[in-house]
Amino acid sequence: MAELVLSALLPVLFEKLTSAAVKSIARYRGVDAEIKKWQRSLTQIQAVLIDASQKEITSAPVKRWLNDLQHLAYDIDDVLDGWVTEAMQRESTHESEGVTSKVRKLITPTCCTNFSRSTTTMLAELDRISNKLQDLVKEKADLGLRVEEAQSRPGNNNRRFQTSVVDPSSIVGRQAEKEALLQQLLLPADEPCDQNYSIVPIVGMGGVGKTTLARLLYHEKQVKDHFELKAWVCVSDEFDSFRISKEIFEAMAKVNENLTNMNLLQEALGDHLRGKKFLLVLDDVWTESYADWETLVRPFYTCSPGSRIIVTTRKEHLLKQLVYNPLNMQLLSLPDDDALSLVARHALGVNNFDLHMSLKPYAEVIVQKCGGLRLALIALGRLLRTKNNEIDHWEKVSSSEIWRLKDEGGILPALRLIYQDLSATLKQLFAYCSLFPKDFLFDKEELVLLWMAEGFLNQPTPNDSTEEKRLGHEFFDELLSRSFFQRAPNIKSLFVMHDLMNDLATSVATEFYLRLDNVSEKRIRMEMLEKYRHMSFVREDYVAYKKFEAFERAKSLRTFVVTHVGDVEVRQSFYFSNKILIDLLPQLPLLRVLCLSDFQISEVPESIGTLGHLRYLNLSRTRITYLPEIVCNLFNLQTLILFGCVELANLPNTFLKLKNLRHLDIRDTPLLFQMLLGIGNLKNLQITISKIVCILVNLDRSLIGGLRF
Template sequence: MAGQMVGGAFLSASLQVLFDRMASLQVIDFIRGKRLNEGLFKKLKIKLLSAHFVLNDAEQKQIWNSAVREWLDELHEAIYDAEDLVDKINTEALRCKMEAEYGSSSTHQVLNLFPTRTSTSFNEHVEYKMMEILDRLEFILDQKDSLGLKGDVQTKPSRRLPTTSSVEESGVYGRNNDKEAIIELLLTDNGSGNDNMSVIPIVGMGGIGKTTLAQLVYNDERVKKCFELKAWVFVSEEFDVFKITKTIKERVTSIIFKGQDLDLLQVQLEKALRGKKFLLVLDDIWNEDYFMWEVVKKPFECGAYGSKIIVTTRNESVASVMCNNVQSYQLATISDENCWKLFVKHAFNNVHPYVHPKLEEIGRQIVIKCKGLPLAVKSLGSLLRNQLNPDEWEKILQSDMWELPKEKNSILPALWLSYHYLPSHLKRCFAYCSVFPKNHEIDKEDLIKLWMAEDLLKAQKDKRIEEVGEESIKDLVSRSLFRQVLREPWYEKSPICYTMHDLVHDLATFVAGEFCLSLDVNNSNKFLNKVCHLSQENEKEHKYDFKRYEYLFRAKCLRTFFFPLQCYGGIQLQLQNLVAIKLLPTLTCLRVLSLNGSSITELPDSIGNLKLLRYLNLSKTRIKEMPIFLCALYNLQTLILSHCGQLKLLPTDIGRLINLRHLDITDTGLERMPLEIGNLKDLQTLTEFIVGKDSGSTLKSLRDLQHLRGKLCFSELNNIVNVEDILVANLKDKKYLTQLEFWWDYFDDIDNYQMHSRVLNGLETHRSLKLLKIENYRGQQFPKWVGDPSFCNLEKIRLGGCEECSILPPLGQLPFLKHLMIEGFDELVTIGDEFYCITGGSLAMARPFGCLEILEFYNLQKWEEWSFVDQVEGRDAFPNLKKLVLGCCPNLTAHICLPNTTQEVSIRKCRKLELLGMQQLFGNLGKLHIEESCDTVNSIAID
């Protein structure tokens, strides 16, 4: 089974991508059309296939053999060169196609893909580079026999020593709460339906203590008394149905089974378990095959109600396959203080640390380095046992985890297993993440775009490449290599991001070798010519070393370059000139360039030299205009210009960027959209559409952008002259757009409010919409589609600045609306039956606002009456309301009857409001805020 789980060596996926590119019709036709040497091309593929033959063996041997690791690095570098060459051929073919379609001009001249001062032709450069790569590959492959590398080998990582149920409780720290939580699950009869037994998965990264926790629980006296039969089985990578069944049978019966008949074995096990309450521990499960688990568990179903199986695994997918009715238990790291206790036990050999104060000081820093991982603490502690020389302790503190003595370092083998069983394409995705600094919060959408730019995602016919990226992230989370964390609520991007444990980051760094580097002051001397992916920490003036950037001129193969977010003081102009004017034109292999947040004010025309560029992030820069040469970057997939407040226009020829999929222009100074925007047929993300003065017809171009998804904000809608333009755009057919915002200019002095109504009516959207914002709309009422119950996916609505509206749209029957905000309706006096969809005194369908949890009203100056639906046909309004906010509604005198689900009420500047009838809520409220409100109230009684 283990062999089936291994997805292939790291470089296998790189070679497969390369082979696919080499076999593409576009590349083959170009080679034949340009009469390039096809023989060299075929020879290159054969050489690469020869390398592919020994990759599995080499990947496993590199852990302990530095010569093999160096050999792999040399091969990796040659593969990178071959990828660059094929990408340049592909790009030249694309350029020829584009110029044949659009025509050539001085502004779209051919910029050399092979920078040189000579006039050598493109063909000659390609053939010269191909021969150079072939010579390197031949030299590299000549070394494989001397390194003992064998072909077609499905190697297995070093197996873990089998675990047993025994545990030394005095050596376990920080797991008491976890132990009690698992025991509570064990002692609770939570079988469901026909299931007499339930599975309790303990999930966590390698070395976190899953087995230890299971041992603690297994040996607890309460557990022993609860179960008639118990068995502990160490499974590990090889999920052998017969072996597992045989072990369990022999443990519960104490009788050796000598046959090979699985059916007879399962019959005997079923007989032994029938009617008895049992506890099984299956330690270290890797199998994700549901049908194999179904075979294994057949004899367990005859056990007594309340029987339990504890499963320890690193993989959430394994837990989901095996678990029937209990949520998996995610095991967290332990505190630094408990780590220290564990470290003392293993490092100080029962001597109190205060006897060696210098060692204690260094030891506490080593413990912090372990980031709560018990295995790392024990491993480093045992390395230092009986070692009293502070210099040796300092070496451990400063060393890379993988540079520790191999024979005593148990951290690398434990974590290597998680890497070893990744599919080959996912190994590349994982290794790439070492380019981020430790503790970096990784944004999902951005990471997927970076993986796309580097060709790290395995294309699938039935899925968008972005969906493949989402699945890859889920897989890394499932395998405990990524941790999902929540950002602060004010963060502008997704509230969910991902981080890597420091030791997992070290593993990714080990795998990536010299090709990925997060450059900071401490490791700047490690910068080598092989680096392909580079990120940098923010520069600080007192630490700044200008020479560091001169190293980059050696990085001719650099593919990823993250410039520091901020540079300080007098270095700004100097650094800008170095990077933008001198450095960038030399980095012709770049796929990813991020100047996010830098002080750069303009891009040089030589940006057009970066022909292979696929990801360009210029957000939060001072860019004022985009050079027209940008439109010659035909490979560009992602262009991020968010928060570029000084940027006024996009290039008129932007339609040439035929591979562009993501264009982020959130919060820019753009005045209008270019006419050619409609040529970007593959565009998935367009964050904003600005309707410029006298350019309303550009809205028609949206008709051809059928793949738009996510969020789209329309601004300056007051500039629309012809409503037909909106109808041509046909938003109703854009089923992937889930968030739409419609903005009119607040300071627009237009008197034709009927035009606003016609425009909003024409903007009717697809029923897949989840979020709707309408701002500064001046119509006197809303079109029928706003509030139509058929919008069954709508979860959040914000209506603001609708100064002429005296009546709210009928929102009460939107079935899944959870959050509603109403603000700045200057003419609104009464909220009555129409708001709840009550017609003729009767309520339509269901209770109004049945799913609404948050209701907010702000700045409603004339609002006086609020008619709460109370027991209309036995169906109250707001049955699930949790939060109510009333802000600056000075004339409101309503008698508010809130449901008992309300947990938070905030009232501000509502002086005429009374609190009659609210006392019954105080028992459920978690928060009540009253400010400059409720003048008639002089006391509140709370029981």
């Protein structure tokens, strides 16, 4: 699915190629003819993208051609962005010297102090790009790619849902399973035995509805009245006994304790459970280790008889080692009739096809191909809801070539089909989420700011951050409505991706996005690292320098994001050597997004000044006491997050140089508010202070004084 970036990125390239700054610099450097050739070549390529996107499904050469083109588009964008950034830097220099004219004077030889040293390198890069472009133009003809009308491709337009969607928590065909499991939960305590709790398993393949059924039981009124304590923990791939124990304790005790010792934590949990009947849901358990399980349940011996642990899992090995009642252990796929009803609800807003008999044959084919999996049926139902009940769309979905793809890596063809229906921009935004690990809880506002920083939401009007953010929220809501995202079960303000959706994002991201975790480290090829453009790092308690050797090889990297698994509200800082940053940052000159949140660092290295393309800088919950003046040379910086920097005491004296800054988050950074009095000239800057969001336009002292924490 390599076309995902190209259709969205090419319009941005055309806009930059025709901008006044790029034209002026190209003329001065004598390469304006080369830039015009780029425009012509890209126009020829853009005309065949629709045909290429359809053929890449079954043609490996076309997919390779699209990947090569995407890499080259990134390279062109980096070159042009570097020129525009250089122009801004020179304009700032001239303004500080009292020069008012812009484009004309910013390109004069007198201000090109570093130009002579980079001319040879720059010309060599332009030649490489031009030659590669010509090769790709020739190859498109060899591949038989044709020009097609944009409207002929389903999903090419950005659509908004016009009708309400059935509540995703609604259950079809699971009433019997629910009632049987409910009875199991509410049974009186068994005869005295060696443990006071029992296991209630829900087992089934991914997407069949295990978590949804568990959630339905968890919120059932009878269950709430029956158990004194409840907790829900998403376990996922890594069975971290300490993390799970901590989340159980904090959920049941309603506290946020900073316990770092496993023994003290389990003693506290055992004391809290003493004599009480609890319900615990362990969602998405993958471990097959009985030793892991024994470690986790040690404190549970103090609980009251009749306590229950619901375990949802795809694997049965661990369960076979435990004592449990096998009732309803295996959650099967939905029967055809129930599956048809589920499609009807989400596609048509009705319970069956009685009033839509012409669509029923196609729905039956879809149900058969989905294998009765709830997630796939809902997602396809929502896709078809946008088709206005037109038979030809139902026929196209039921007979798509994508159904013939092998289900590699557990990615259902049904999910690839709903992904293929997305517009190019939505594909790009969804693929970006492959940087997040499974069960990662993310915030809508933060994700939109990341999309903006990456340039995914670029608008024709420069610096129109309000319109970009509005579009970002619309795109997010559409992905949510199509089941690509789900609301987090316990924190309604946060969101999560289903495991299968996370697998889908990883699958379509291919060689442009890499999530560096313990699994990916073992499978990535070192020679591929130089191609990656976006990388995330799943944090650990202690980080050795060797862990970041992969990033040093990724010279074209645009994104360095630190992620984590678990609740964002309980995440803790982790140790990180300042030397790693000092050595690493100069190796990554094309970075646009840098997230160092929760790093135990005490200062921002001066080497950050080499990141001229940077748009997003997150230093939240670090131990920094000041920002170096060099930060104010990051002229492209749009978002600066200083949330929870409790030791930060100073802003740079030249903070006003950050004219493109649009979002400043200083929540829980108490010493900083008094230093904001002089930033009124940063027009349209949005500042987040605690829970107050203020739009500052020509801000004066009286307005600052009127704000309260």
